[in-house]
Each structure stands twice: as C-alpha cells, then as structure tokens.
Amino acid sequence: MAERVDFTLNGSPVSVRADHPHLLAALREELDVTSPKDGCSPSGQCGCCTVHIDGKAVVSCNLPLAKVAGASVLTLEGVDVDERQRYADAFAACGGLQCGFCIPGIVMRAKAQIDKKGADLDRGGMAPHLGAHLCRCTGYVKILDAIESVAKGKTFQPALGSGIGAAGAKYEAGELALGDRDYIDDMRIPGMLHAALRLTDHARADITGIDTTAAAAADGVAAVFTAADIPGELRVGIIYKDWPIMIPVGGRTSYAGDVLAIVVAETRQQARAAAELVEVSYDVLPPVTDPLAAIEPGAELAVWGTEDNVLSRSAYARGDVDAALGASAHTVHEIFQTQRIEHAFLEPESSLAVPSGAGTNRRLHVYSGGQGVWDDRDDICRVLAVDTDVVTVELVSNGGAFGGKEDMANQTHAALAAWMLDRPVKCTLSREESFRIHAKRHPVRLEYWAGCDADGLLTGVRVRAVGDSGAYASVGMKVLERAAGHATGPYHVPAVDVESIAARTNNLLCGAFRGFGANQAQFAMDGVMDRLADAVGISGWEMRKRNVIRPGALWGPGQLMDDGAAGAEVCLDSIKPAYDAAVSAGKAVGLGLGLKNAGLGNGLREVSGAVVRFHGDDERVEVRHGWTEMGQGVHTVALQVAAEELGIDPARIDVIVDTTRQLGFGQTTGSRGTLMAAGAVQQACAAALADGCRPDVDYHAEHVVDWTAKLGDPNHPQPTIHAAFGYAAQLVIADRESGKVERVVAVHDVGRAVNPLLCEGQIEGSVHMGLGYALTEDFPTDPETGFPTFSTLRQLGILRAKDVPEIEVQIVEVPQPRSPYGIKGVGEIGLVPTAPAVAAALHDLDGEWRATLPMRAG
Ligand code: FES
Numbered sequence: 026m027a028e029r030v031d032f033t034l035n036g037s038p039v040s041v042r043a044d045h046p047h048l049l050a051a052l053r054e055e056l057d058v059t060s061p062k063d064g065c066s067p068s069g070q071c072g073c074c075t076v077h078i079d080g081k082a083v084v085s086c087n088l089p090l091a092k093v094a095g096a097s098v099l100t101l102e103g104v105d106v107d108e109r110q111r112y113a114d115a116f117a118a119c120g121g122l123q124c125g126f127c128i129p130g131i132v133m134r135a136k137a138q139i140d141k142k143g144a145d146l147d148r149g150g151m152a153p154h155l156g157a158h159l160c161r162c163t164g165y166v167k168i169l170d171a172i173e174s175v176a177k178g179k180t181f182q183p184a185l186g187s188g189i190g191a192a193g194a195k196y197e198a199g200e201l202a203l204g205d206r207d208y209i210d211d212m213r214i215p216g217m218l219h220a221a222l223r224l225t226d227h228a229r230a231d232i233t234g235i236d237t238t239a240a241a242a243a244d245g246v247a248a249v250f251t252a253a254d255i256p257g258e259l260r261v262g263i264i265y266k267d268w269p270i271m272i273p274v275g276g277r278t279s280y281a282g283d284v285l286a287i288v289v290a291e292t293r294q295q296a297r298a299a300a301e302l303v304e305v306s307y308d309v310l311p312p313v314t315d316p317l318a319a320i321e322p323g324a325e326l327a328v329w330g331t332e333d334n335v336l337s338r339s340a341y342a343r344g345d346v347d348a349a350l351g352a353s354a355h356t357v358h359e360i361f362q363t364q365r366i367e368h369a370f371l372e373p374e375s376s377l378a379v380p381s382g383a384g385t386n387r388r389l390h391v392y393s394g395g396q397g398v399w400d401d402r403d404d405i406c407r408v409l410a411v412d413t414d415v416v417t418v419e420l421v422s423n424g425g426a427f428g429g430k431e432d433m434a435n436q437t438h439a440a441l442a443a444w445m446l447d448r449p450v451k452c453t454l455s456r457e458e459s460f461r462i463h464a465k466r467h468p469v470r471l472e473y474w475a476g477c478d479a480d481g482l483l484t485g486v487r488v489r490a491v492g493d494s495g496a497y498a499s500v501g502m503k504v505l506e507r508a509a510g511h512a513t514g515p516y517h518v519p520a521v522d523v524e525s526i527a528a529r530t531n532n533l534l535c536g537a538f539r540g541f542g543a544n545q546a547q548f549a550m551d552g553v554m555d556r557l558a559d560a561v562g563i564s565g566w567e568m569r570k571r572n573v574i575r576p577g578a579l580w581g582p583g584q585l586m587d588d589g590a591a592g593a594e595v596c597l598d599s600i601k602p603a604y605d606a607a608v609s610a611g612k613a614v615g616l617g618l619g620l621k622n623a624g625l626g627n628g629l630r631e632v633s634g635a636v637v638r639f640h641g642d643d644e645r646v647e648v649r650h651g652w653t654e655m656g657q658g659v660h661t662v663a664l665q666v667a668a669e670e671l672g673i674d675p676a677r678i679d680v681i682v683d684t685t686r687q688l689g690f691g692q693t694t695g696s697r698g699t700l701m702a703a704g705a706v707q708q709a710c711a712a713a714l715a716d717g718c719r720p721d722v723d724y725h726a727e728h729v730v731d732w733t734a735k736l737g738d739p740n741h742p743q744p745t746i747h748a749a750f751g752y753a754a755q756l757v758i759a760d761r762e763s764g765k766v767e768r769v770v771a772v773h774d775v776g777r778a779v780n781p782l783l784c785e786g787q788i789e790g791s792v793h794m795g796l797g798y799a800l801t802e803d804f805p806t807d808p809e810t811g812f813p814t815f816s817t818l819r820q821l822g823i824l825r826a827k828d829v830p831e832i833e834v835q836i837v838e839v840p841q842p843r844s845p846y847g848i849k850g851v852g853e854i855g856l857v858p859t860a861p862a863v864a865a866a867l868h869d870l871d872g873e874w875r876a877t878l879p880m881r882a883g
C-alpha cells in the first residue's frame with residue numbers, strides 16, 4: 026500500500042499519510058481542517074463530518090483514504106466567501122442552531138442539494154436528505170427554515186439582540202454554523218499529546234493486576250498512568266465523592282465505564298491502539314443489575330466503597346390517602362415503567378489540559394465542556410493534591426449536554442496526564458466510550474394509586490417509585506427527589522403519600538438529563554389523569570381544567586403556590602382552541618400538562634455571580650457569568666441583559682466563563698441558568714452604572730435564591746420546595762388512518778422570554794426529544810453483564826428529520842414573582858408533557874392504555 030494519498034482539498038493539492046483510519050481523521054488530525062466535526066467516527070451515523078467529494082455530499086468518517094485518491098474534496102473552509110456568509114446569516118437569523126455541532130455537516134448537505142435544485146428546494150424536499158444527520162438540539166424546524174431561505178435566495182442581516190425580549194441572533198451563531206468556533210477537540214496546542222482511556226471489561230470485578238508494559242512500549246507512547254500515579258484523592262463526584270477516576274489494583278469495578286489506565290501518545294490513533302495493549306487481570310463477580318432486587322434486605326453490595334444499595338429515599342405525605350381513596354368515586358392503580366435514555370449530545374466529551382510555569386509557579390489551564398467548571402476545578406485539584414489557585418478551568422461552549430456533562434468524564438484524566446508529563450494533553454472520547462462513561466436518564470418504576478370524586482376532582486394519590494441509578498451517586502438522589510416532588514404534576518391533590526428510592530446497581534450510571542425526574546413522574550401522573558377522565562366520562566382537557574394547580578393552592582409536597590402558578594391554567598386555556606379543532610376534525614388527540622422547577626430549591630442556598638468589566642484599551646465589555654453554554658443560549662441571555670441594562674451595542678460584548686473569578690456555585694442544571702444569569706448580570710450592570718462604568722474594574726454582583734425548604738421537612742408544613750416553575754400544555758394530534766403523530770402544539774409559560782427565537786427553538790428541540798422518549802428511544806443494558814446493549818447512535822431510536830411532525834409553539838408570559846424580569850426558565854419543561862400526551866393520543870387511536878416507554882420501539 027502506498028504510504029501517502031494525494032487528493033485535492035478546497036482547490037489545492039494535498040498529500041497525507043495513508044494510515045489514517047478514514048478521511049475525517051486525515052482532515053482533522055493531519056491537515057487541521059476542523060469544520061467537519063467528529064460525532065461518531067467511524068460509524069458514519071451522525072452526519073457531522075459531511076464534506077463534498079467530487080460535488081457529492083458524503084460522510085467522511087467511514088471513508089477509507091484509498092477511495093479519495095485523486096478526488097476533489099470540499100469542506101466549508103473552501104466554500105466561496107459570499108456563499109458561506111449566506112448560510113451563516115440564514116442559520117443565525119432563523120435560529121437554525123443551538124450548540125452548533127451538527128450544523129457544518131448539515132450546511133454541506135444543504136449546499137449539495139441547493140447546488141442541484143436551486144430555488145426548487147423546499148423543506149419537504151430537504152428533510153429526507155437530512156436522514157444521514159442527527160441534530161439533538163433543534164428538532165430540525167429552524168434548520169429547515171434556514172435551508173429553505175438560502176434555497177429561495179432570501180438574504181438576512183442578523184444582529185445580536187439589543188435587550189430583553191429581542192429575537193436576536195444567538196451569540197457566535199455565524200461562527201458556529203460555519204464550524205469556525207472551536208470545540209475542544211478542534212483546539213491545537215504546540216507539543217500537545219493525546220490521551221486514550223482503557224476501560225474495564227467487566228462491570229463488577231476485582232482488579233488483581235494491571236500490566237502496562239506492552240502499552241508503554243508501543244509506538245509513540247509517552248506514558249501510561251494508573252490509579253497508583255494519582256497524587257491526591259482517588260474519588261470525585263458532584264455531591265458524594267464516591268466515583269473513582271481509575272480503579273486501582275486491589276479495587277473493584279462497579280460499572281462498564283470504569284477507567285483502569287490512561288495511555289498518552291503523540292497521536293490519538295497511537296494512544297487508542299496502545300490502550301488496547303494494557304493487560305488487566307480480573308476476578309469477575311456477578312453484577313447487580315435488578316434495581317428492585319438490589320434494594321431488598323441482604324442484597325449483595327453493588328458498588329465498591331459504598332455501604333448500601335439504597336442511594337436515597339425521598340418521602341412526604343399529606344392528608345389521609347387511604348381514606349381519600351376509599352371514599353373516591355373512581356380509582357386507578359397502575360404501574361408505569363420508563364426506560365434508560367442516552368443523551369446523545371453530538372459532541373463526545375473532550376478535555377484539554379495545558380501546564381505552564383515551574384516550581385511554585387506551576388499552573389494548569391484546563392479547557393472543559395462541563396456543566397459546572399468550578400466543580401471541575403475543585404475536583405481536579407483534589408485529585409492532583411494542589412490548591413485551587415493552581416488550576417484554572419475555562420469553559421469552551423460545548424456541542425450539547427442536556428445534563429450529561431454535569432459529572433466529569435475525562436477532565437481529571439487529561440489534567441492528571443498533563444500535570445505528570447508537563448505537556449499539553451487532550452483526551453477526546455469515542456462515541457462508544459461516551460455511551461459507557463456518562464450518566465443517563467433513569468429508568469423508573471412508578472406504582473400509582475389515585476382517586477377522584479364523581480365530578481373528576483382528585484381526592485388522593487399514593488406513589489411508590491424506584492429508579493435505577495447505576496453505580497456512582499452523580500446526582501441520582503436528586504433526580505429521584507425531583508420525581509417525588511413532581512409526582513402529582515401540576516394538579517391540586519388533597520391527600521398525597523409519596524416515596525421514591527434511588528437504587529445503586531452495576532448498570533450504567535444515571536444522573537441528570539433534561540427533565541430530571543419530572544418527565545418520568547409526569548408520564549405516570551398524566552396517565553392517571555386520562556384513566557380517571559375516562560372513568561368520569563369527561564375529556565382529558567376538562568379533567569385537567571378541574572384539577573389544575575392555581576395560585577394559593579397546595580401543590581404536591583405542600584407548597585403554597587404563588588402567582589406564577591397562574592401559568593398552568595393559562596397554558597391549558599390557550600391550547601383549548603387547537604384541542605377542540607383537532608377533536609372536531611376527527612383526529613386522535615392527547616393532552617399533557619406539565620410543570621418543571623427552575624432552580625435547585627429543596628432548601629439549598631443558590632448563588633449566581635457575574636462580573637461586568639469595561640476595557641480601558643478598547644471598546645470591548647466583558648460579561649462574565651457562571652453558567653455553561655451548551656446550546657441553550659445562556660451566553661445570549663447574559664449578552665442581552667447587559668445590552669438592556671447598559672444601553673450599549675451588544676456587538677461590543679464578550680461573554681466569558683472561567684474560574685478566574687468565583688462566580689459559579691454548582692452545575693448548570695435545573696432550568697436555572699437563564700433566571701440566575703439574568704439576575705446576576707442585571708445586578709452587576711447596576712453596580713457598574715452606579716459607579717460610572719470605570720474602565721478595568723470588575724463590577725461583581727450576585728443573585729441569590731435562599732428561601733426554599735427541603736422536601737418532606739416536618740418543620741415546614743407548607744415548604745416552598747422551588748422558587749419558580751415553568752408550565753406547559755402540549756397537544757399531540759395523530760391521524761386515525763396512518764396512526765402517525767402529525768402535529769404537536771406546545772403552549773409554554775416561560776414567565777418572560779428573553780429571546781423568543783431561542784426560546785421557541787428550545788421548545789421545538791425538546792418536543793423532538795420528548796417524541797423520541799415517548800415512541801422510539803431506549804438504551805438498555807444486558808442484565809447478565811451490566812453493559813449497554815447498543816453501541817451506535819442509530820440504535821438509539823432518535824427521530825430523524827423526516828419523522829418529525831409539525832411543531833407549533835405558542836409562548837405565553839405569566840411573570841414569576843421575585844424573579845428577574847419575571848423569568849421562569851424553559852430548558853427542561855419542553856418534554857415533560859410530551860410522552861403522556863402521546864400516550865393519550867395513541868389511546869384515542871386504538872383504545873389501549875400504555876404504561877411502558879417507549880411505546881413504539883423497534
Ligand atoms: S462523525 Fe461521521 S457521521 Fe458521525
């Protein structure tokens with residue numbers, strides 16, 4: 026075989042090594058062409074790496090280099106400047122991107138179609154061509170808007186939003202659309218090495234030996250590290266420090282994502298090849314994979330270093346549920362089972378650590394895509410046994426997260442290797458490793474007993490829930506606590522008795538995922554509502570209207586709802602015309618009504634810091650805040666708040682998140698980023714204005730929420746569990762002939778939409794995710810091994826563009842008291858009511874009640 030392969034790249038001849046596994050690796054690793062992104066190489070299933078070869082759009086990550094010899098390859102870097110601008114402007118103006126990771130590939134696919142069909146290309150014609158692409162953020166609606174606009178020759182001049190309520194472009198939208206804004210894996214540092222992780226072969230096994238000799242001697246390898254090399258703490262974790270970053274000899278593995286060694290080499294390919302040469306000896310033990318059996322007394326301990334398979338138990342009760350159910354005109358008893366779900370953010374986890382200085386001036390700069398860079402910094406410092414001023418963690422806005430990047434994946438591994446070698450080290454996970462390592466959405470078994478009177482008014486609800494939290498704690502206890510709190514949905518129930526357990530097993534870890542326990546609970550509670558409505562003989566809408574939570578009423582755990590709660594009924598009333606029209610048209614319909622907390626609540630003191638700083642040497646204004654930009658638009662929120670308060674051109678503003686200031690207090694989670702960032706930036710701007718906006722001064726301010734109480738606390742009979750909630754009603758309309766979901770109407774009360782374009786995009790994207798959750802998505806594990814059954818994106822069952830029904834979004838604004846600008850948050854609520862609405866529509870189709878997700882798998 027020839028040692029080099031020649032082809033034309035963007036009009037110029039190039040020659041690359043022939044040993045790259047595919048074209049994408051040659052482009053990215055040797056030629057430093059990074060607009061094609063790597064979301065799943067070498068499986069060819071996400072489309073992020075799409076380029077043109079001789080004018081045709083193809084995915085480059087499964088294309089052998091031999092097939093490219095002599096061909097003409099075009100990437101976005103080589104597209105005509107004006108044409109690039111047209112795509113960038115259209116995607117920015119239409120809100121056609123969120124995290125942006127999938128977009129450069131989609132632009133290349135769109136260009137191939139527009140080159141061929143010109144103005145004849147419309148969204149219906151384009152959608153099937155997106156079958157080779159996945160977007161986990163947008164629901165494709167605005168992507169197709171943007172592509173159709175380019176095809177029709179429409180031009181835009183997108184601008185950043187200049188204040189609250191402006192539907193401006195997303196911060197960095199143009200650069201993201203063209204693949205010009207670096208994600209971590211796109212970054213190159215002189216002298217940089219690559220790390221690969223050696224994962225366990227068994228979910229539960231004692232490690233009796235790790236032999237790194239062959240790996241250390243392999244081509245290009247600089248070092249191999251094991252747990253024995255860790256200078257500080259072995260274990261990390263957001264809440265409990267129970268997650269070993271590597272399993273030592275003498276230790277025990279607890280899940281398929283456990284790391285045994287880090288191999289560092291000159292190239293990624295060398296590091297990966299050598300990682301396979303690390304030899305591990307095991308005493309294999311049977312994994313504990315049944316969560317119900319795991320919490321039985323006397324069950325074998327699942328997780329190394331823990332003392333109990335019950336990670337948490339959340340419980341509260343109000344009123345006499347037995348009496349209430351006994352006196353009810355109608356009762357229902359149902360067991361609901363939800364499934365494990367993979368986040369499938371398009372950018373696999375990547376971390377880069379860069380050391381500098383010497384002696385007491387040694388420092389480490391870590392680039393992280395995590396959802397809480399201050400937590401990352403603190404745990405990295407514990408592992409390295411250094412003070413927190415030694416390590417700076419800088420956020421690089423990531424390619425999607427949805428909760429799956431709260432725990433660290435490989436930040437400590439990159440940091441450890443860089444620190445030990447005194448060289449920059451990057452570690453990027455493969456898709457399969459990403460599947461194994463990060464926490465998923467919990468499968469939860471929810472048993473409900475519920476009743477109502479003859480008029481359909483709820484009388485009592487009892488819930489017993491068990492979630493499979495996998496091995497390490499992550500935030501699993503909080504997810505099951507949230508499921509408990511949200512167990513009765515947005516309804517008033519006089520008597521409630523709820524218990525929710527998070528079980529430790531040797532299955533894949535479960536933790537934060539958009540909705541955070543509320544989705545599972547809502548699927549069950551709205552299922553109960555529809556069964557009771559049927560028994561009473563009233564519609565699903567009427568049942569909800571009679572029971573909806575209102576200001577001044579007691580919600581589930583006893584919270585006295587404030588005026589913000591009026592949003593639930595406003596959503597319900599706003600969706601009524603569409604509901605009635607669909608029923609009149611003879612369609613099968615299903616309705617869901619959901620609420621989702623904004624903020625962690627549960628008695629935690631939540632603090633969000635921000636800094637505003639005017640540069641003395643130029644016109645730039647820094648806005649620093651504490652929240653991770655992961656596509657949801659929190660940087661844009663910070664920018665628009667600053668523009669509003671300071672009255673300046675938003676184009677002057679740079680938004681920055683790093684640990685050089687102490688601005689972060691936990692994870693970007695709980696739909697709180699918009700609310701908390703807006704509050705902090707608003708107050709930092711006020712401080713700047715009060716002081717005349719002097720140059721090179723940090724104007725620092727904090728937004729604090731400190732008036733919530735813990736779930737089930739007997740000292741608080743009417744606890745304010747959460748300071749704010751978002752509300753949503755969603756209508757799912759299915760065609761009786763085809764059985765297909767043809768339209769979703771989503772009415773959302775967001776309190777105040779800082780940027781309605783981005784807000785709408787959030788809702789469309791989460792409806793897409795919610796439909797997948799309801800119908801097709803799953804991520805099972807093998808009960809014999811605890812390992813995932815699936816290893817590729819296609820197996821997950823994520824809906825492709827052509828399968829997404831029409832999504833109509835209506836935003837309503839019922840302001841939240843004590844919240845900046847009345848903001849409620851929208852990050853997670855978008856898929857809370859979707860699955861039960863689908864279940865109700867399917868019941869309307871065929872009369873079958875469904876209690877298990879997904880409902881149309883396979
Ligand atoms: S990276 Fe090539 S299709 Fe996903």
Ligand code: FES
Nearest residue numbers: 124125160161162
């Ligand atoms: S914008 Fe498509 S995956 Fe994030």
